[in-house]
Amino acid sequence: MKLVIVGDALLDLDLTGSATRLCPDAPVPVVDVEARRGRPGGAALAAVLAAGQGVEVTLISGRGADPAGYELDRLLPAGIRAVDLPFTGGTPSKTRVRAGGQSVVRLDSGAGFVPDVAPGPSVVRELRSADAVLVADYGRGATANSRLRHELSRLPPGTPLVWDPHPRGAPPVARADLVVPNESEATLFSGITAQPAGAMALWREWECGAVAVTRGERGAALAPSGELIAAPALDGAVDTCGAGDGFAVAVVLALARGESTSDAVTDAVLAATRFVASGGAGAWTASEQPAAATGLDVVHRVRERGGRLVAAGGCFDLLHPGHVNLLNQARGLGDALVVCLNSDASVRRLKGPxxxxxxxxxxKCLLEALGSVDAVAVFEETTPCRLLAELRPDVWVKGGDYEPSRMPEARIVEQFGGEVVRVPLTDGYSTTRMLRKMLELDVNREDLHERAG
Known part of the structure; x- marks a missing residue:
């Protein structure tokens, strides 16, 4: 089964610690942060939950070319196919500060949005090949995109379309088989607090197939049937973050399996209850990311000591004294040096065969043998921007032949307070020059053979 999720992807961050005292200049708790953890949020969380059930998932969303966007990309499991929508501005991020199992404050940043311009042809192809579609609206412009709305309205009748709306988003298209607002959203949309009366009013207004208003521990209200579907009781406090996404994923998959709307909503209520009982979105952990595992170990050690992390990058093909000198100088600028190394495919794209x-x-083996290098992290992209957003070095070092305008990674490093340092090159050394000499030797050798013959 192929599920296409359309909507607004967010980066969710949890800062957890303990609060044992009040701030001296204001009656607010002081949280000693002990851990920082990022996870996919919004439509990206829905994609992760669906992929965890063995479903083929395509995520159609937008995000910025900034540290938050690169971190979000890194956190997405490899099995999720990401198709980009046009995007303007910074990636939306939501940071929860938690102490003693309770949220103290949430900090929102990133005002980026999807503009109303035509998405690429791959978006249309993915929608037309979907077995089911879930719209996860988080009010960042995806559902207001006129071309996207047109394509969603044209989905074949046999393709279930579930719409999870947002107060700042556009209304669902009439083609939607099921719209799933939560109770506070439904009250805001309809002005009616009682259920299922509010669900019925929205069903008439949106002219969609059905409306299911989710009500937390009280289950869901379904229109036009008027059913009230109960949820099983839970013991103790639970973290409900992500419960709506868990419900939406469960209900769209149930509809895709051919279940009736009533049965699909009943299944989804049970699935959402199990989701929050198991810890909700806060319990999600990213799978191991092989590209930077060694580099991250070094980062953690340096950060724990309050040290200064330096990063340098390049292809380092045919390692020569110029490379060694650059890395020695880079290491002298801090307490640990991580080398960001282009993969073979990345080198080929940059240099050609x-x-x-x-x-x-x-x-990698040669670099790790150098005394100046503490770790090597391989990246697959053309630039190490995504890797640098993860490492967040205090200093980024490049050779003196690179102008800042030619370094897109410089902007990434500077965004989180890092410094860019250009190190003078060692005269007489370059891989290109070495290759040219080798070719000249080959040509001269062939010429001698021809003359001798």
Whole structure:
């Protein structure tokens, strides 16, 4: 089954710690932060939950070219196909500060949005090949995109369309088979607090197939049938963050399996209850990310000591004294040095064939043998922007032949307070020059053979 999720992806951050005292200049708790953890939020969380059930998932969303956007990309499991919508501004982020199992404050940042411009042809292809579609609206412009709305309205009758609305988003298209606002949203949309009367009013207004108003521990109200579907009781306090996404994913998958709307909503209420009972979105943990595992170990050690982390990057094909000198100087600028190393595919895109001459594992081995290098992290992209957003070095080092305008990673580093340092090159050394000499030697050798023959 192929599920396409359309909507607004967010980066959710949890800062957890303890609060044992009040701030001396204001009656607010002081939270000693002990851990920072990022996770996909919004439509991205829905994609993660669906992928966890073995479903083929395509996520159609927008995000900014900023540290939050790169971190969000990194957190998405490899099995999720991401298709980008046009996006303007910073990636929306929601940071929860929690102490003693309770939320103290939430900090929102990133005002980016999806503008009303035509998305790429891949968006249309993905929608037309979907077995089911879930719209996860978080009020960042995706549902207001006129071309996207047109394509959603044209989905085949046999393709279930579930719409999870947002007060700042556009209304659902009439083609929607089921719209699933929560109780506070339904009250805001309809002005009616009682259920299922509010659900019935929204069903008439939106002219959709059905409306299910989720009511937390009280289950859901369904229109036009008027059913009140109960939820099983839970013991103790629970974290309900992400419960709506868990419900929406469960209900769209049930509809795709051919269940009736009533049965699908009943199944989804049970699924959402199990989700919050197991810890909700806060219990989600990212799978291991192989690209930067070693580099992150070094980062944690340096940060714990209050040290200064330096990062340097490049292809390092045919390691020579110029490289060694650059890395020695970089190491002298801090307490640990992580080298961001282009993968073989990345080198090939930058330099063209036959580069690289030395494979990535051999290049990594040579770099790790240098006394100046504490860790090597391989990245697959053309630039190390995403990796740097994860490492967040205090200093980013490049050779003196690179102008800041040619370094997109410089802006990433500076956004979180890092410094960009250009180190002078060692005269007489470059991989290109070495290759040119090798080619000249080959040409001269062939010429001698021809003359001798």
């Amino acid at each position: 036959p580069r690289p001459l030395v494979g990535v594992e051999d290049r």
